[in-house]
Amino acid sequence: MLTKITVVGAGNVGATTAQRLAEKELARTVVLVDVIEGVPQGKALDQYESAPIEGFDTRIIGANDYGPAAGSELVVVTAGIARKPGMSRDDLIGINAKIVRTVAENIKRHAPQAFVIVVSNPLDAMVYELKRVTGFSGKKVVGMAGVLDAARFQLFLAREAGVAVKDVRAMVLGGHGDTMVPVTSYCTINGVPVSQLIAADKLQAIVERTRGGGGELVKLMGTSAYYAPATAGIVMAESYLKDQKRLVPAAAYLDGEYGYKELYLGVPVVIGAGGVEKVVDIKLTADEKAMLDKSAAAVRELIEASKKL
Ligand code: NAI
Ligand code: 2OP
Numbered sequence: 001m002l003t004k005i006t007v008v009g010a011g012n013v014g015a016t017t018a019q020r021l022a023e024k025e026l027a028r029t030v031v032l033v034d035v036i037e038g039v040p041q042g043k044a045l046d047q048y049e050s051a052p053i054e055g056f057d058t059r060i061i062g063a064n065d066y067g068p069a070a071g072s073e074l075v076v077v078t079a080g081i082a083r084k085p086g087m088s089r090d091d092l093i094g095i096n097a098k099i100v101r102t103v104a105e106n107i108k109r110h111a112p113q114a115f116v117i118v119v120s121n122p123l124d125a126m127v128y129e130l131k132r133v134t135g136f137s138g139k140k141v142v143g144m145a146g147v148l149d150a151a152r153f154q155l156f157l158a159r160e161a162g163v164a165v166k167d168v169r170a171m172v173l174g175g176h177g178d179t180m181v182p183v184t185s186y187c188t189i190n191g192v193p194v195s196q197l198i199a200a201d202k203l204q205a206i207v208e209r210t211r212g213g214g215g216e217l218v219k220l221m222g223t224s225a226y227y228a229p230a231t232a233g234i235v236m237a238e239s240y241l242k243d244q245k246r247l248v249p250a251a252a253y254l255d256g257e258y259g260y261k262e263l264y265l266g267v268p269v270v271i272g273a274g275g276v277e278k279v280v281d282i283k284l285t286a287d288e289k290a291m292l293d294k295s296a297a298a299v300r301e302l303i304e305a306s307k308k309l
Helices: 012-023 039-048 089-110 123-134 146-161 200-211 213-221 227-241 286-307
Strands: 002-008 027-033 059-063 074-077 115-118 141-143 246-255 261-272 275-279
Touching: 002 012, 002 089, 012 027, 012 039, 012 227, 027 039, 039 059, 074 089, 074 227, 089 123, 089 286, 115 123, 115 227, 123 141, 123 246, 123 261, 123 286, 141 261, 146 200, 146 227, 146 246, 200 213, 227 246, 227 261, 246 275, 261 286
Parallel strands: 002 027, 002 074, 027 059, 074 115, 115 141
Antiparallel strands: 141 246, 246 261, 261 275
């Protein structure tokens, strides 16, 4: 159990994340920080009042400043606006780049030792921005997207194949956007290549649904997803704090791996007590590598655009 975890942004993803961190007793204290007066304090108190019922001893505090967050060992960044119907993740950049910069300065000042998981969109550009402003090493700053995208992929595959969700293993790499790369060559159902169990046209339809998975939910709810995103962030947090060394797809800082330099992109990584302990270089088919190149180019364009804001 960590002493203190801070979640920045007390909106849908942030509040859900704080609640799950507390219910799982992953820290002694969870701090929820947001700019809206009363909201982080209210949500924190409301969640804390569920402790006697749920039976957890983690304290939840809400704040509009970073005083209570001082010395946090883990910070999850969910601050920023979410998509509305008709918007792409990239449309958020003008507002979210400035928000993430402010958040980064505060993390640097108040939690300089923290491992940081960025969730805010457009994910790959925002995690790059957070690393740039904090000056933290790539091992200490990671972006959450691949775990979520892979979970969507796994669920759709399991439903199509008529098998248990937990028997499906799948990987989604690349940027968290329309160019993401669901890697079918590494997709198995308990070791059986998925191509043996699902017809090619059905598989392609599932790949497309996965790529549009975030948009599907925005269309239904009028805002973006938060239950599965919060759960995906928790998996990464737990791997860090329990030194589980989970191998998961995540937006990691690349310094030559996969042929890319000074870029954040979704790749398989090992997360343990050292943060992003390893970027795992896997072999891809020529088609998959071409899709990853295309995705990397789109992310780089977004990073350059965010630098100019
Ligand atoms: P939301 O609108 O419910 O919450 C965002 C919160 O951030 C608001 O409460 C707002 O007051 C707060 N905020 C704004 N500026 C801030 C600042 N400077 N410091 C602290 N807090 C600040 O949005 P939601 O649904 O929670 O989404 C948050 C972000 O996460 C969005 O950018 C969304 O696109 C992204 N997201 C990313 C996912 C991923 O897979 N990487 C999945 C789901 C959401
Ligand atoms: C998602 O994929 C909005 O990025 C978020 O649901």
